[in-house]
Amino acid sequence: MSAPVFITAAAISAELHQAMLEARGLALTAKNARALAVRAGSRTVGFRAITDFIEELASTIIRQSQNINVLAEHLSQQAVNAWRADMASKHFDWVCTQNSRYQNSLTVSINECKAKQLALSIELQKGISLLTDQLEESRKQIRTANLIATSSHVEASSAGEFRRQLEVIADTIRATAGQIGAHLTKANALLSQSNKGRRA
Amino acid sequence: MLATTLYEDGDHRWIMFGRDPKKPQGIIDTNQYLIQSGKHTMLLDPGGIELFAPMLSSVLKFAPADQITHLFASHQDPDIISSLGLWDQALPDAKLYSPWLWEGFIRHFGMERIEYCGIPDEGMTITLGNIQLQFIPAHYLHSSGNFHVWDPKAQILMSGDVGAALEENDAPLWVDSMERHAPKMRKFHQRWMPSNEAKLDWIRRVRGLDINIMAPQHGRLFKPPFVHEFLDWFEALPVGTAIRS
Numbered sequence: 001m002s003a004p005v006f007i008t009a010a011a012i013s014a015e016l017h018q019a020m021l022e023a024r025g026l027a028l029t030a031k032n033a034r035a036l037a038v039r040a041g042s043r044t045v046g047f048r049a050i051t052d053f054i055e056e057l058a059s060t061i062i063r064q065s066q067n068i069n070v071l072a073e074h075l076s077q078q079a080v081n082a083w084r085a086d087m088a089s090k091h092f093d094w095v096c097t098q099n100s101r102y103q104n105s106l107t108v109s110i111n112e113c114k115a116k117q118l119a120l121s122i123e124l125q126k127g128i129s130l131l132t133d134q135l136e137e138s139r140k141q142i143r144t145a146n147l148i149a150t151s152s153h154v155e156a157s158s159a160g161e162f163r164r165q166l167e168v169i170a171d172t173i174r175a176t177a178g179q180i181g182a183h184l185t186k187a188n189a190l191l192s193q194s195n196k197g198r199r200a
Numbered sequence: 201m202l203a204t205t206l207y208e209d210g211d212h213r214w215i216m217f218g219r220d221p222k223k224p225q226g227i228i229d230t231n232q233y234l235i236q237s238g239k240h241t242m243l244l245d246p247g248g249i250e251l252f253a254p255m256l257s258s259v260l261k262f263a264p265a266d267q268i269t270h271l272f273a274s275h276q277d278p279d280i281i282s283s284l285g286l287w288d289q290a291l292p293d294a295k296l297y298s299p300w301l302w303e304g305f306i307r308h309f310g311m312e313r314i315e316y317c318g319i320p321d322e323g324m325t326i327t328l329g330n331i332q333l334q335f336i337p338a339h340y341l342h343s344s345g346n347f348h349v350w351d352p353k354a355q356i357l358m359s360g361d362v363g364a365a366l367e368e369n370d371a372p373l374w375v376d377s378m379e380r381h382a383p384k385m386r387k388f389h390q391r392w393m394p395s396n397e398a399k400l401d402w403i404r405r406v407r408g409l410d411i412n413i414m415a416p417q418h419g420r421l422f423k424p425p426f427v428h429e430f431l432d433w434f435e436a437l438p439v440g441t442a443i444r445s
Contacts, residue, residue, distance in 0.1 A: 056353060084285060084289075084310060085289070088284070088286050088289040090287060091252055091253040091256065092290070094253050094257075095253055095256050095257045095260065098257040100257050100258075100260035100261045101258040101260065101261050101262075102261070102262075102263060102264035102265070103257075103260050103263075104308065105260065105264030105265040105266055105267075106256075106260065106265050108265075108266075108292060109289060109290050109291070109292060112289075113289050133247070147435075
């Protein structure tokens with residue numbers, strides 16, 4: 001049985017929070033790389049250009065993670081509202097089997113509840129689809145980060161005595177990108193699991 | 201859920217709900233009450249979320265949803281009012297009367313449509329259909345903001361946790377001997393009620409009422425002479441005992 005959407009969305013929000021913290025680390029790595037490239041002078045011109053990309057990439061990932069976080073939290077709240085409406089609806093259905101004298105007086109509330117359920121379900125589906133798109137967008141950024149890490153390695157090889165330090169920076173970029181990628185993969189898996197559960 | 205008519209005079213009646221044999225295990229048994237007058241109905245301490253469906257079904261045997269215009273919560277506990285979020289979706293036009301003190305807390309149970317009417321500390325009188333109901337202060341018995349409901353026409357006092365006993369589901373409805381019933385109430389009152397001063401203040405107020413039925417939220421109900429026997433017993437009982445243990 002898959003977890004309710006409000007739990008999944010909260011778990012996705014937690015994964016994205018971790019990804020955002022990793023991306024902050026990436027921004028710091030970019031700053032270190034820039035300082036090192038300045039010290040290394042003309043031998044690391046190519047690397048200096050790359051640090052700009054890394055910084056931009058880090059801030060993009062931070063921004064996207066924050067957006068996804070907000071979306072996931074909103075989705076979680078919507079899912080709680082939907083769960084409440086579902087619960088009320090189930091209780092009303094049960095009451096309707098009990099043949100109470102005035103059970104027809106519930107009709108208006110039942111109809112309002114069903115309409116609310118439907119509206120929330122549509123909104124939830126839209127939110128999930130938006131979340132899927134945003135996660136995919138973030139994954140594209142991670143693929144870019146991996147390409148940058150490879151280019152950084154190439155640039156580091158011509159940096160003379162700074163080679164080792166620049167290689168460490170390139171490795172850090174790759175490792176951080178890997179960690180962010182892992183959080184995104186987990187978030188994606190949670191989302192598809194939840195989607196399957198909703199369809200089942 | 202068992203429904204018992206406590207009082208009926210024309211369109212004015214009191215119904216008690218409780219002793220639900222299908223109640224989930226592990227939650228304490230509660231008494232819920234309905235007061236009806238004309239086209240208005242009030243539910244007193246409508247209960248926890250677990251009891252919502254059987255309670256709604258039972259209530260709809262006596263009143264249509266649009267005539268359930270008033271809810272009353274004596275205090276903020278979950279067995280009193282955690283069903284609020286569901287009543288909120290069932291009742292199109294209702295007001296909740298509850299201590300002003302608890303508004304921000306009770307709203308955590310979920311409330312979009314129902315209007316919160318905070319009862320001031322000194323209590324108040326409202327009109328329900330053709331009758332008047334009084335909210336009698338019962339602060340610190342046991343909650344720091346707490347009220348009971350007095351219906352002077354039916355001479356019924358809904359006394360919340362005062363007079364309560366935690367018994368089996370199939371316990372009789374009425375107290376038939378204070379000697380046998382008192383041991384079932386002693387620990388509950390000594391532990392849940394924190395203040396002897398508050399207890400004496402409440403007893404002073406309640407002695408001035410001509411009570412025909414005292415109806416607590418748990419356990420058996422009291423009729424004369426047991427109402428006065430209870431007041432004497434409660435007056436002599438030291439409460440707030442946990443701090444001395």
